Amino acid sequence: MTQPxxxxxxxxxxxxxxxxxxxxxxxxxxxxxxxxxxxxxxEGLRLSDRFVRQPKKTLAVADxxxxxxxxxxxxxxxxxxxxxxxxxxxxxxFGIEFIGMDDLRQGIVHIIGPEQGFTLPGSTIVCxxxxxxTHGAFGALAVGIGTSEVEHVLATQTLIQKKSxxxxxxxxxxxxxxxxxxxxxxxVIGAVGTAGGTGFVIEYSGNVVESLTMEGRMTLCxxxxxxxxxxxxIAPDNKTYEYLQNRPMxxxxxxxxxALKYWKTLPSDKDVHYDKTITIDTxxxxxxxxxxxxxxxxxxxxxxxxxxxxxxxxxxxxxxxxSLEYMGLEAGAPIKGLKIDKVFIGSCTxxxxxxxxxxxxxxxxxKVSEHVDAMVVPGSGLVKAQAENEGLDKIFMESGFDWRxxxxxxxxxxxxDKLLPEERCASTSNRNxxxxxxxxxxxxxxxxxxxxxxxxxxxxxxxxxxxx
Amino acid sequence: xxxxxxxxxxxxxxxxxxxxQFSMMINVDTDMIIPKQFLKTIKRTGLGxxxxxxxxxxxxxxxxxxxxxxxxxxxxxKVLLAGNNFGCGSSREHAxxxxxxxxxxxxxxxxxxxxxxNNCFKNGILPICLSEDVVKYLAEFALKGEEFEIFxxxxxxxxxxxxxxxxxxxxxxNFLLEGFDDIGLTMEDSNLIDIYEDESNTNLPWYSL
Numbered sequence: 001m002t003q004p005x006x007x008x009x010x011x012x013x014x015x016x017x018x019x020x021x022x023x024x025x026x027x028x029x030x031x032x033x034x035x036x037x038x039x040x041x042x043e044g045l046r047l048s049d050r051f052v053r054q055p056k057k058t059l060a061v062a063d064x065x066x067x068x069x070x071x072x073x074x075x076x077x078x079x080x081x082x083x084x085x086x087x088x089x090x091x092x093x094f095g096i097e098f099i100g101m102d103d104l105r106q107g108i109v110h111i112i113g114p115e116q117g118f119t120l121p122g123s124t125i126v127c128x129x130x131x132x133x134t135h136g137a138f139g140a141l142a143v144g145i146g147t148s149e150v151e152h153v154l155a156t157q158t159l160i161q162k163k164s165x166x167x168x169x170x171x172x173x174x175x176x177x178x179x180x181x182x183x184x185x186x187x188v189i190g191a192v193g194t195a196g197g198t199g200f201v202i203e204y205s206g207n208v209v210e211s212l213t214m215e216g217r218m219t220l221c222x223x224x225x226x227x228x229x230x231x232x233x234i235a236p237d238n239k240t241y242e243y244l245q246n247r248p249m250x251x252x253x254x255x256x257x258x259a260l261k262y263w264k265t266l267p268s269d270k271d272v273h274y275d276k277t278i279t280i281d282t283x284x285x286x287x288x289x290x291x292x293x294x295x296x297x298x299x300x301x302x303x304x305x306x307x308x309x310x311x312x313x314x315x316x317x318x319x320x321x322x323s324l325e326y327m328g329l330e331a332g333a334p335i336k337g338l339k340i341d342k343v344f345i346g347s348c349t350x351x352x353x354x355x356x357x358x359x360x361x362x363x364x365x366x367k368v369s370e371h372v373d374a375m376v377v378p379g380s381g382l383v384k385a386q387a388e389n390e391g392l393d394k395i396f397m398e399s400g401f402d403w404r405x406x407x408x409x410x411x412x413x414x415x416x417d418k419l420l421p422e423e424r425c426a427s428t429s430n431r432n433x434x435x436x437x438x439x440x441x442x443x444x445x446x447x448x449x450x451x452x453x454x455x456x457x458x459x460x461x462x463x464x465x466x467x468x
Numbered sequence: 469x470x471x472x473x474x475x476x477x478x479x480x481x482x483x484x485x486x487x488x489q490f491s492m493m494i495n496v497d498t499d500m501i502i503p504k505q506f507l508k509t510i511k512r513t514g515l516g517x518x519x520x521x522x523x524x525x526x527x528x529x530x531x532x533x534x535x536x537x538x539x540x541x542x543x544x545x546k547v548l549l550a551g552n553n554f555g556c557g558s559s560r561e562h563a564x565x566x567x568x569x570x571x572x573x574x575x576x577x578x579x580x581x582x583x584x585x586n587n588c589f590k591n592g593i594l595p596i597c598l599s600e601d602v603v604k605y606l607a608e609f610a611l612k613g614e615e616f617e618i619f620x621x622x623x624x625x626x627x628x629x630x631x632x633x634x635x636x637x638x639x640x641x642n643f644l645l646e647g648f649d650d651i652g653l654t655m656e657d658s659n660l661i662d663i664y665e666d667e668s669n670t671n672l673p674w675y676s677l
Binding site for chain 2: 017018020021022023025027029030036037044048053056057064065077079080082083086120122128130144146148149151152156157158160194195198199228230249251255258259262294314315316317318321322412413414421431433434435436439440
């Protein structure tokens with residue numbers, strides 16, 4: 001009998017070009033490229049007189065730098081404009097498909113991959129972006145890489161990797177109402193810690209994971225990197241196949257049927273051994289928010305901000321003190337009721353159609369608090385169009401939200417959308433690091449539903465109370 | 469890439485302090501190392517002046533005197549000491565480029581985030597893993613401005629009369645010592661990639677495009 005394997009083991013083995021002692025060469029099926037981490041890679045190719053080995057397996061889009069307001073005048077910021085133009089030119093020179101700013105399909109790289117059916121179960125996917133883990137929702141091995149590795153993949157369609165260990169995160173129990181995939185992800189990061197997944201690939205399983213929609217699964221896998229693991233994945237099932245069938249870039253006809261047969265062999269074998277396992281019971285889970293400057297700084301909305309003196313470990317104690325000072329918070333105070341200035345709904349974490357539906361359903365017939373500046377940035381042009389078809393844009397705008405063009409926007413504030421010093425933001429994005437959304441800005445991560453509650457109340461609030 | 473030779477130089481400890489006690493700063497993320505406004509470059513060089521920008525300069529771009537890299541002799545540091553999970557967050561290789569451009573060639577911390585760790589090797593930076601206690605002990609020498617010597621071949625660090633060894637896997641070590649061009653090396657195996665692609669076109673045709 002052969003040794004039982006995890007889905008990660010299976011994808012790894014089917015993509016080995018060769019196995020080395022310290023590092024192996026694995027084949028990459030899909031490469032997503034954006035404007036920020038690729039120019040130096042293309043420059044490297046030119047300097048070494050190299051070309052792109054498989055341009056058709058590469059798809060490029062500008063997302064980090066693009067404006068989310070009126071695009072008729074192009075990009076105002078010169079450096080941003082040069083970077084986006086460089087991507088277009090590089091794609092033209094090397095024969096790569098580039099989705100331009102005026103294309104309806106334009107959007108955040110991790111949203112358009114699945115939308116176009118570029119993302120497939122059992123495939124290996126890379127992108128010069130840490131949130132590439134998103135694509136693991138489809139049972140793909142998807143890892144974020146640096147620019148030197150982008151160049152390596154462009155030139156060779158392979159990546160030198162060491163095999164990671166297997167980490168099973170089981171999420172089980174009856175999931176209470178108002179708990180979203182974002183809350184599940186934050187609860188995992190809170191439990192594992194920001195470095196707990198380092199050196200591992202996380203496989204999410206359990207009845208709660210199975211019951212998630214594809215969009216929820218993407219949110220969960222997206223945040224895997226915040227727990228330190230480069231990839232997170234979920235075994236494909238009928239939901240996965242239904243989502244993908246007939247997308248522009250998925251296999252068709254007989255090829256689809258044979259792919260399907262293969263994909264059904266991917267889930268981890270029964271009785272397989274994981275190097276690490278944790279189980280999270282969702283029974284008593286409450287909506288979560290972050291208080292500090294690390295995604296592991298998670299508390300329930302009814303909870304209190306930690307007191308550093310109660311922490312034994314000196315480095316953690318000092319880190320908490322630093323975070324409290326940066327965030328302008330009082331140790332031991334309740335998090336609920338904390339006044340906010342801005343609300344951001346969007347990003348590769350929560351910029352998909354279901355996130356917008358979730359938010360709009362809570363928001364309908366309510367108003368954004370007068371002192372709050374709130375915006376929705378759809379994850380792609382297609383998400384935006386779908387939302388407009390459903391009339392969600394009107395709900396947002398009538399309530400006082402700005403309705404923007406797609407892009408990464410205030411998740412990392414490379415474009416014009418950013419926080420001012422000491423501004424406090426309820427954000428559906430993925431990082432609350434110092435300065436992430438603008439220098440001196442204070443970020444609280446939460447779900448789209450909770451972001452709406454904060455927008456309406458003008459402070460961090462419990463969506464369960466608002467909506468009842 | 470340039471070959472990694474022995475390094476001799478000043479070490480700057482990243483600390484969080486509280487009264488008399490200090491600890492190594494944990495979770496130093498890549499947004500801290502190089503904030504996003506500097507990612508708009510299309511070059512690899514010139515980022516050193518923006519390393520740790522928001523900790524290093526105030527809102528008017530004046531140096532913050534208390535920040536370690538703004539103090540002498542640490543403004544010429546070649547070594548950086550920090551706490552757990554160094555380099556977490558974004559995959560931006562700009563973090564490694566900024567370090568290199570500033571002059572940092574060696575980092576010492578208990579643990580690193582995976583992507584950053586890889587990025588270091590691609591740029592001739594040596595990230596050394598040491599226990600929390602050893603890093604803190606070394607930080608005390610660093611604070612006194614003592615020169616550190618790092619011998620990669622021997623896998624040892626020497627400062628004052630203290631010497632400590634470190635672990636590193638053979639391939640990463642050789643990669644730095646030889647200054648390999650890993651793309652060139654992989655391309656030497658391009659026949660193996662051809663074979664993989666041929667087989668994959670038959671066995672996994674749905675991934676072909």
